[in-house]
Amino acid sequence: MKKFNKLVLSLVLCTGGIAGCSSETASSPETDTLKTQASVTTQEVTDTLKVGVDLKFPPFSYIDENGDPAGFEVDVANAFGEFMGKEVEIVNTDFSLLIPALETGDVDILIADMAKTDERSQKVDFSVPYRYSYTLALVNKDFANLHNITDEMPEDKFFALDDTNFVGLSGTKGVYYPQSKGVDVTEVTEIGTGLIEVSQGFADVLIASNEVHSFHAADPENTIVYGGIKAQDASNFAVRKGDSEMLDKANEFIASMYEDGGLYDQMAEEYDPIIAEFLHNDDLGLSYIVNPTN
Known part of the structure; x- marks a missing residue:
């Protein structure tokens, strides 16, 4: 019993502007236009995407031994940032505070194993599913x-x-x-x-x-x-209500993850053994959590 209690405890615990130099050279409409285009291009590449994640759920989202965000959700978030051409900042937020953080603009998107519900849908918009969990x-x-x-x-x-x-x-x-x-x-x-x-x-x-x-x-x-219960929950990205541009990008990215050779195929080699170990079942891998029931 002591051994079981220790295992239970371990399960529970495991869980802008761009600065630049001024120029003395006189400007012209043509040079002003070029500067504006360059500024926009740089802005698109260097902008930061703030992603809300609750880092208390290894191996999906946690803080590693170096104090850095790690796990499945973090890897997905970083890939989405690359897809958007933006640097990613992971904002560690308690799950109960994720939607308020999105509403107030503290984060730009939530990638945190969040299921779409009627109550939540009144506050945020949800993408298509990107992972699934069984009941x-x-x-x-x-x-x-x-x-x-x-x-x-x-x-x-x-x-x-x-x-x-x-x-x-x-x-x-x-x-x-x-x-x-x-x-x-x-x-x-x-x-x-x-x-x-x-x-x-x-x-x-x-x-x-x-x-x-x-x-x-x-x-x-x-x-x-x-395992006879048929219900399966889907998890989705969440964006601010009415942010159709971010939502469209999220849906486009998620679709790309499921393509042959897409992100999930690329992640399988790393995450198959991780998921199998987490579920204590060598027959289960990444596909178990990212694919819906047939």
Whole structure:
């Protein structure tokens, strides 16, 4: 149990103007035009793109041993900056403050594994999806054996099991998804609390996303992963409301990432083993998080 608690703890924690020299030479309309064109060209190349990211979710977004932003989202952000011809500044922002930072102009775009919801869409505009997450259940193994739970069990039957004790992290799909099925959920404010409750049998089921594979790997003796839920969430770039130019660029860039030889093909060699290690499944790689369910 001490080993499991340490693993749970590790899972929880892992988580302008351009200055120039004045000239004494008299100007002319022609030279003024050339200066303006040069200035615009330089502006396009050297402008900074401020990208809002929450750097608390390795291996997707975190601060490396050198104190620099790193991870999948950061690599995507840097590639988008290159696509835009701009230098990228990663602005580390708590997830709950990302949209306010975008609204106030502290950042220009959000690349932070953010799902499009009706509430969020009232405040910002969303791109097409650039990554996906599954909805999975961590199930106490004794409970699973008692009810013959396997991935082949239909989702409706799973949520209709009698006397199932659901536990979920407040503000996440761990609460709102089972509630949408008419199920009562005990809310917790720390994911580690929910994991321990399922492991010890005080709760039967915890709903979350791709990270459920890691939760199971922390205690395979007492838990299983139920993968029969069909829901899959998409994540999108977010831009300021009405910023159609940025939105068009984001959509164009995301489309290019999925092309043969595009960014995702280029990233696969590096991220296939990283995703497999994160999910504790050698059969899963980058495609698992960037491609929708067929």
